[in-house]
Amino acid sequence: MLEAHTTPRPDEVLQLEARLRLLSQITRSFLEVVREPQRLVDIVAQRLAETVGDLCSVSLLSDDATELLLRASHDPDPTALVAAREVAVERITLDRQPVLRHVLDTGEHLLIAELDLEQLRTQTTPRYHEFLRATGMHSMLIVPLRGRVSSIGVLVLMRHRSDRRPYGAHDVDLAHALADHAALAIETSHAFASEAAQRREAAKAHDALLESLEVNRQFFEECEIPIFAYAQDSHHIVAVNPAALELYGYTRAEFLTLSLRDLRRPEDHEVLEARARALGATDLRGATAYHRRKDGTIIEVEGGSHLSKFGDRPARFVTLVDVTERNAARNAQRRAEARLARLSESGILGIVVVSTQDDVLEVNNAVLELLGYTRDEMMTASFRWSSVTAPEWRSSVCDEPRELEYLGKDGRRLAVLTGAARLETGDSIRFILDLKGQKWAENAVRHLRESIASEAKFRTFLETAPDPIVIVDQSGTIALVNSRTEQVFGYDRAELVGHSVDMLVPDHVRPGHGAKVASYFAQPRVRMLGAGELTLLGRRKDGSEFPIEISLSPLETDQGMLVTSSIRDVSDRKAIDTALKHANRELESFSYSVAHDLRAPLRGMNGFANLLLDAYGDRLDEEGRDWLQEITRNAIRMAELVDALLSLSRLSRSELRPERVDLSELAETVNRELAAGEPDRAIDVRVEPGLRADLDPRLARVLVENLLGNARKYTRDRVPAEIVIGQTVSRGVPAFFVRDNGAGFDMAYAAKLFAPFQRLHAATEFAGTGIGLATVQRIVRRHGGEIWAEGAVGSGATFWFTLRPGPSGVSS
Amino acid sequence: MTKRILLVEDNPTDEKLTVLAFKKCGVPHELHVVRDGAEALDYLRTNELPTVVLLDLHLPKIDGLEVLRILRSEARTRSLPIVILTSSREDEDIVSGYSLGANAYVRKPVEYAEFAATARNLGVFWLTMNKPPPGVAS
Numbered sequence: 001m002l003e004a005h006t007t008p009r010p011d012e013v014l015q016l017e018a019r020l021r022l023l024s025q026i027t028r029s030f031l032e033v034v035r036e037p038q039r040l041v042d043i044v045a046q047r048l049a050e051t052v053g054d055l056c057s058v059s060l061l062s063d064d065a066t067e068l069l070l071r072a073s074h075d076p077d078p079t080a081l082v083a084a085r086e087v088a089v090e091r092i093t094l095d096r097q098p099v100l101r102h103v104l105d106t107g108e109h110l111l112i113a114e115l116d117l118e119q120l121r122t123q124t125t126p127r128y129h130e131f132l133r134a135t136g137m138h139s140m141l142i143v144p145l146r147g148r149v150s151s152i153g154v155l156v157l158m159r160h161r162s163d164r165r166p167y168g169a170h171d172v173d174l175a176h177a178l179a180d181h182a183a184l185a186i187e188t189s190h191a192f193a194s195e196a197a198q199r200r201e202a203a204k205a206h207d208a209l210l211e212s213l214e215v216n217r218q219f220f221e222e223c224e225i226p227i228f229a230y231a232q233d234s235h236h237i238v239a240v241n242p243a244a245l246e247l248y249g250y251t252r253a254e255f256l257t258l259s260l261r262d263l264r265r266p267e268d269h270e271v272l273e274a275r276a277r278a279l280g281a282t283d284l285r286g287a288t289a290y291h292r293r294k295d296g297t298i299i300e301v302e303g304g305s306h307l308s309k310f311g312d313r314p315a316r317f318v319t320l321v322d323v324t325e326r327n328a329a330r331n332a333q334r335r336a337e338a339r340l341a342r343l344s345e346s347g348i349l350g351i352v353v354v355s356t357q358d359d360v361l362e363v364n365n366a367v368l369e370l371l372g373y374t375r376d377e378m379m380t381a382s383f384r385w386s387s388v389t390a391p392e393w394r395s396s397v398c399d400e401p402r403e404l405e406y407l408g409k410d411g412r413r414l415a416v417l418t419g420a421a422r423l424e425t426g427d428s429i430r431f432i433l434d435l436k437g438q439k440w441a442e443n444a445v446r447h448l449r450e451s452i453a454s455e456a457k458f459r460t461f462l463e464t465a466p467d468p469i470v471i472v473d474q475s476g477t478i479a480l481v482n483s484r485t486e487q488v489f490g491y492d493r494a495e496l497v498g499h500s501v502d503m504l505v506p507d508h509v510r511p512g513h514g515a516k517v518a519s520y521f522a523q524p525r526v527r528m529l530g531a532g533e534l535t536l537l538g539r540r541k542d543g544s545e546f547p548i549e550i551s552l553s554p555l556e557t558d559q560g561m562l563v564t565s566s567i568r569d570v571s572d573r574k575a576i577d578t579a580l581k582h583a584n585r586e587l588e589s590f591s592y593s594v595a596h597d598l599r600a601p602l603r604g605m606n607g608f609a610n611l612l613l614d615a616y617g618d619r620l621d622e623e624g625r626d627w628l629q630e631i632t633r634n635a636i637r638m639a640e641l642v643d644a645l646l647s648l649s650r651l652s653r654s655e656l657r658p659e660r661v662d663l664s665e666l667a668e669t670v671n672r673e674l675a676a677g678e679p680d681r682a683i684d685v686r687v688e689p690g691l692r693a694d695l696d697p698r699l700a701r702v703l704v705e706n707l708l709g710n711a712r713k714y715t716r717d718r719v720p721a722e723i724v725i726g727q728t729v730s731r732g733v734p735a736f737f738v739r740d741n742g743a744g745f746d747m748a749y750a751a752k753l754f755a756p757f758q759r760l761h762a763a764t765e766f767a768g769t770g771i772g773l774a775t776v777q778r779i780v781r782r783h784g785g786e787i788w789a790e791g792a793v794g795s796g797a798t799f800w801f802t803l804r805p806g807p808s809g810v811s812s
Numbered sequence: 813m814t815k816r817i818l819l820v821e822d823n824p825t826d827e828k829l830t831v832l833a834f835k836k837c838g839v840p841h842e843l844h845v846v847r848d849g850a851e852a853l854d855y856l857r858t859n860e861l862p863t864v865v866l867l868d869l870h871l872p873k874i875d876g877l878e879v880l881r882i883l884r885s886e887a888r889t890r891s892l893p894i895v896i897l898t899s900s901r902e903d904e905d906i907v908s909g910y911s912l913g914a915n916a917y918v919r920k921p922v923e924y925a926e927f928a929a930t931a932r933n934l935g936v937f938w939l940t941m942n943k944p945p946p947g948v949a950s
Contacts, residue, residue, distance in 0.1 A: 596870065596899040603899075603922045604825035610924035611832065632924070639922035643901075650902075 022051060023177055030185035037189040038071075044155075044182040045074035052141070052167075052175045054160050055084055059092065060145070060153035060186070061104070068092040068100060068153065080135045080160055087131040103144050104151040107375075109176065110142040113166040115158075139166035143175045145183040148353050148362055148429060152186060155179050173365075180364045184351060225319055228255070232307065232314035235260040239310055239317075247322055249294035263291045265298060281307050288323065300324045350416075350432030354385045361427060370416070370434045372409035399428070406432075412560060468567040471555065472501045476517040479562055488569055490541035506539045521561060524554035538567060547574045588653060595646040599639060606635035644771035648756060651699070651778050658783070661700045663691040663736065667725045670704045674712055681721070683712060688726035691736060693803045699779045706772040707738040707799055713768070714742030714797065730800045731788070741796040745789070753789055776801070815841045815939050816862040820852040820879065821897075822871050826920070830866070830897075833928045837935030849874025853882060861892055861948050864938040867914075869898040869905060877908055884913040891945035893938060 026047045033039040041058045048056035057073035070090050075081035094101050103110050115138055121129055131137075137158045145153040157175060159167065167175075220227060226244035230237050240255045248255065248263065264272055268290055275287070285304040292298055303320030350367035352360060360378045368375055371388055378385075389397055390413055393404040399420045406414045420430040462469055468485035472478055478496045486493055489504055496503070501517065502510045538548040547570045555562040609631040617625055667687045675683070685708075693700075708723070715721035724739045745753065756774040776799075780787045783803040791797030817834065821827045827845055834843055844862065846852045850873040856865070865883075869876035876896065883889040895916040896909045909917050918934065921927045 592902070593870070599899040599920070599922055600823045600826055603829065603920060603924075603927065606922055607825075607829040607832075607924040607927060636923050646901075 022174075023181070026051070026178055027181045027185075030182055034185050034189045037186070037193050040185055040189050041072040042074070044178075044186070045072040048155055048157060048175065048178055048182075049074040049076055051178065052157055052171055053164065055080055055135075055137075055156075055158045057084070057088070057156045058145075058153065058182075059156070061151070062091075066094055068094060068097075071153075077161070083131055083135055087128050100142070100154060103142050103154055107144050107146045107151055109144065109172055110140075111167055111172060112140040113168075114138060115140055135160045136162060138162075139164075141167045141172065141175060143172075143179045145179050145186065146362070146364070147183050147187045152183055155182070176365055180351070180366075225321060227317060227319050229308075229310050229315045229317045230260045231310070232316055238313070238315055247293070247299070248291070254294070265290045265292055279305075283307070350434065352385065352430045352432065353427055354420075354430060355427050358384045358386050360385050366434070367432055370408070370414060370432065371406060372412075377409075465566065467569075470496075470501060470504065470565050470567060472517065472563050472565065474518075474521050474561060476501050476514055485567075488540075488567070489538065495541075504538055506537045506545045509537065517563075520552060520563060524552075524561060524563065538569070546571045588649070591645070591649045595642050595649075598642050602635045602639045602642070606632045606639075609635070640769055641771075644769040644775075645756075647702075648771055648775055648778065651702070651775060651782070654696075654698075656696045656699070656782060658694045658696050660692055660694055661697050663693055663700065663704065664689050664725075666700055666704050667691075667708060670701065670708050674705075674709060678712070681712075681716075683715060683721040683723060685723045686725070688724075691725070691727055693736070695779075695783050695803050699782070703776055703779045703801075706776045710772055710799075711738055711740035711742065711797075714744075715740050716742070718742055733802060735800040735802045737798050737800045739796065739798040744791040744793050744795045744797050746793050747791065750789055750791075754787065773799075815839070816860075817841055817843045817935075817939070818852070818855065818862040818865045819843055819845045820847075820849070820865065820867045820871065820876065821845060822847050822868065826868075829924070829927065830931065833931030834935055836928060837932045837939075839935045839939040841935065841939055848872040849876065849879040852879050856883065856889055856892070857886075861889065863944055863948060864893040864895060864934075864942075866895050866897045866934070869896060869900055869909075877905075877912060880909070880912045880914060888947070892948060893942065893944060895934065895938070897934075 029043055029047065030040060033043055041060070045056045045058045048058075053075075054077060055073065055075040057070060059068040059070050061067070062069055068091070070088055070092075073081065073084055073088060075084060092100065094104070099110060102108075115132065117129070117133055120132065124132070137160045139159040141157040143155045143157065144151040145155060155175065157167070220239075220241050223241060224243050226247045227241045228237055228244045229239040236259045237256055240252060245252055245255055250258070261269060272289060275284075283304060283306045286302070287304060288300060288302045290298050291301050300323050301320040302323045303318060305316045305318040307314060307316050309315060350370055351362075351364045352367050353362040355361050359381065360383060363375060363378050368378070371378075377383065386394060386397070388406045390405040390407050396402060396404050397418075402419065403415065403417050406416050408414055414434065417433040418430060420428040462480075462482040465482055465484060468488045469480075469482045470478055470485055471480040478499055478501050481493055481496050483493075485491075485496065489496075491503075502513050505513050536548050536550060537545045539545050549568045549570050551566045551568075553564050555564045609628045613625060613628050613632075617628075620628070664687050671685050671687070675681070695703075708725070711723045712721075715723065718741055722741045725737070726739075727734060727736050729735070730737065754773045754777040756771050777787050780801045780803065785802040785804055787799065787801040789797055789799045819827065819830055821830060827847075831843055831845070834841070841863075844855070846855050849871045852865075852867070852871075853874065856862075867876050867879060871879065874882075876898070880894060880896075883892060883894065890913075893915045894913070895918055896905075896914045897918050897920060898905065899920055900906075901919050906917050918930060921930060
């Protein structure tokens, strides 16, 4: 539990939990008897009497809505119940009862917390007044039974037990909740009852029809109920009336060629045959089956058959009605009912009836309570029900039960389970279960038990975290911080908690910060350290700013969404970065000046050694002159090395400007230039045409010059010297290669090939600075590629290279 | 009148080499040496202009490129022939040198024979072949 949020008091939690459990149980008991209207109202009265008490009577509106009919009453005290039944009025005409009319019309309850019997004397019959007095009724509550469209009746509750307090707000809430559930159940039960009545009527009609059938041919033809007859032995159709032809979609001539089998679904045939055989000569009644129309559609039929004669052959006359639509409706209702039962088990059900135009036609208190609107607000013409669904969930709304999020009037997000059933009118009745409320009640109790342990764990976790952790709520207010936060930002905990998180960001960032927090809450997701924005700044208490990285993660709590932000002070790293950049710059200017400043003394060495040779060479012997020449040669050699180092460092510093380069053409050009410098060598250079790659053209030339130059150099002693430049697959990737049949190298030293100043041949053997392959490798790597070599002493060498990571490093 | 070359060079070895190399260039001249950028500006502001200036880039006090920029911003020296003579072969230095108005860019070779040839060529070209702008001794 977080310290900034109040923990629910245990008694409140238990009370709430008890209430939820009670509502759930009672709603379930209503649904269990929803097919038995009288038992249902009995149970409603009983449950209300038990839970809200003491006496409860259930009255329902008559069909013409002019009277209230007493349907059930209950009181845990048998004496009071008997007394109540004695004075009970079975029918109350509403014209004479403005109070009840008001309750029915407005859907609001009427509470007379303390009954003033003296005052009531004139308003009730003497007999009823005597009943009130004798039983000691002292408090009264009348609650409407609010149906889908309007009130369908009232519950009258009265308390008489002297140990019970007058009705209070809690009783009113509970009575309303129970009454709403009861009303829903009662309406559903009525729907079932009327359907049952229709079925009984239909059965009667069938019987009458069957009786009259044999005597009245004309009735057969004119009857609106489909009838056909089939031969008992062959099952061929022998007679059919127009109503049946219309039902099945055949002409009479067609129909008379069919057998019974043609009307059935193939998969039902066996079962139906067995049923027919078992029937023998008796009548079939109230049976249902699926039949097939001429167009292939399947219909559900209900009816019976009667064995008689057609002509002189035994035939069965089948009468039936199409119940497809009726049953579809019934199935839908069953599904809705099952769903309702499922939902009601888990807690308070919100119920809302929404028109096809998205208007709220009716809404129960649970919904209002959950969302924070008044009934009037929701039922105004401008209110759209779909607006309560959080925008990103709108496309997910459907009839099947589904978890999604609603928005409360205050913008809070509410996790709900919701599903809907369509009414005949096209309106839908939607059930809403407040997941958070339910979970909250469950969790709160558990948390109370576990809070000490879990809080200790959570605190340990927070306090041992290496970084500041700041937990912020949706309004951007700091809910919790750890002690690292205090150390890093320089505030005391008390100065932070309850204040805006803006105090931790620099002044110049504050104006947009609130919007950022809000947008994060709108789409919370885990964000890792260093992801997203480049450099964020934090602000210490003393106003100083420092670079930070933050990771954010949404934290779902009982009190709504919070965000945990872990803040890392990256000053050190930024400082290191800066120092590194600085050092790199230093190094650059160092190597630049070294390269140039080294040249001057070399020039001096070479220059004065030469001057000495020129002016005083004749005074030295051969050896002395040779030594002077050593000085001049070494100075030149060192100048070359310095130049090579300079080139290498320049390679690393220059900006890459890659473009499509025709390597084949480049290799041919470079080869011509190199060949011009060695006119006496005949080398067979073959370049595969069409080698192309994306790289910096300047570096491409350096690359080709070095590789081709190497190949030419090391084939110096070969006749004929051969060099091949091409492209193939090596080590599983397509790579360019330069192959020669020259001196080669020992593979044991392959790794040394590319290191600067590493030479596998004596300088006297092959001239060079030892920087060429290091240069090539640097070029290749700067383009994201790799270079490797294969060779053997005396058998030539092959250098492979790619210019981009992976197989796409080569294109042709 | 003897033609004058101004050499701006801080390295005494290079100075000595250059003086020796130019002595052998075969064209009579007077070679005046200054050893930093500030001295170069002073000299050029207070003396008759030389035929050509040989300007090193890495100089104490005021850097060679800065000396060049200042000389080109002053009317008197705007057209003065200036040759950058340096160890650097950085593209950046070459580009800057030309864009600031150098007339030539010459890299000092390490090998004395080449260096001597360079000095000879420079002397012949600037002292005899090149036609200097008005105001510059010819």
